[in-house]
Amino acid sequence: MEKHFAVIGNPIEHSFSPAMHNAGYKHLGIDAIYHRFQVYPNSLAEAVYGLCALGFAGWNVTLPHKETIIPYLDTLTPQARRAGAVNTVKILDGKKIGHNTDGDGFICSIEGELKEFRDKKAVLLGAGGASKGIALALAEKGMHVHILNRTLQKAEELVQTIHQKGGTGSFGEFRPGDWLEDVDLLVQTTPLGLKGEPFPLRLNGVAKKTLAVDIIVNVQETAFLREAKKQGCRVLDGTGMLLYQGALAWEFWLGGKAPLEAMRKGLQDQMLQRMADKN
Numbered sequence: 001m002e003k004h005f006a007v008i009g010n011p012i013e014h015s016f017s018p019a020m021h022n023a024g025y026k027h028l029g030i031d032a033i034y035h036r037f038q039v040y041p042n043s044l045a046e047a048v049y050g051l052c053a054l055g056f057a058g059w060n061v062t063l064p065h066k067e068t069i070i071p072y073l074d075t076l077t078p079q080a081r082r083a084g085a086v087n088t089v090k091i092l093d094g095k096k097i098g099h100n101t102d103g104d105g106f107i108c109s110i111e112g113e114l115k116e117f118r119d120k121k122a123v124l125l126g127a128g129g130a131s132k133g134i135a136l137a138l139a140e141k142g143m144h145v146h147i148l149n150r151t152l153q154k155a156e157e158l159v160q161t162i163h164q165k166g167g168t169g170s171f172g173e174f175r176p177g178d179w180l181e182d183v184d185l186l187v188q189t190t191p192l193g194l195k196g197e198p199f200p201l202r203l204n205g206v207a208k209k210t211l212a213v214d215i216i217v218n219v220q221e222t223a224f225l226r227e228a229k230k231q232g233c234r235v236l237d238g239t240g241m242l243l244y245q246g247a248l249a250w251e252f253w254l255g256g257k258a259p260l261e262a263m264r265k266g267l268q269d270q271m272l273q274r275m276a277d278k279n
């Protein structure tokens, strides 16, 4: 019988997940369809019960529901508990299982470039939902995680969570400082650059060994990545994180290995289409 999956969020019209997953189903001849649904915060409960009633096998969850969906679920995986957020739900024997693939998706996306994690230093710019998942996954791999955020209290809370889970971290304000010294991994998680705006912090003096990642997707090259490249850093955009979080969700739902190359092609084709539509 045909299986149904979806992504729920608000806004949702720009989601790349349907293109990525549907390309994978087509490649393997799997009888499944991946939908996207706009769900407003005050309709979340109805949406969850509706998806169950309609027989959906699982769904992804994006902003603004990653934390607020938790009370409607029956159980959480260790990854969802670690992040305190859910981006993937699976229905198993009528039970709603909440999972999170954002942090591990990020790790998979950089493993080709960063071989060693333990005792290395990561600096994360931003302390929002995405930063949280990434920070806790990096801390679990043994990295020291330094968080810089505009709202200092949010950075402090995130570092407290890292410490509670046995990791090491520190925090500071989102402004120029001595935090660029001896960084192994620099991750830009704010939305600065989504609209082509300049990046407000200079990266002068960052070590050339630094891997700089901007998790923004579908912008040809953000000002942050341009600046990091100018400083001689290796750079990655957010496409890899998006692909791997999707592949890990696929494997959680369907088992086996996700068809990574077919999913990558589906994602890239959709990105090219969006860029062509913009011009």
Ligand SMILES: NC(=O)c1ccc[n+]([C@@H]2O[C@H](COP(=O)([O-])OP(=O)(O)OC[C@H]3O[C@@H](n4cnc5c(N)ncnc54)[C@H](OP(=O)(O)O)[C@@H]3O)[C@@H](O)[C@H]2O)c1
Pocket: 063, 126, 127, 128, 129, 130, 131, 149, 150, 151, 154, 174, 189, 190, 191, 192, 194, 215, 216, 217, 238, 239, 241, 242, 243, 245
């Ligand atoms: N590649 C992927 O798979 C992937 C996955 C998830 C998200 N993303 C991208 O990651 C970005 C952040 O998403 P999110 O879910 O983490 O958002 P979020 O929860 O709203 O967090 C945004 C963060 O950026 C900071 N920020 C926002 N505007 C700023 C400004 N003008 N100056 C300095 N800091 C600013 C916020 O600081 P305050 O705390 O001070 O407000 C907060 O720390 C988005 O661009 C999203 O598209 C990519």
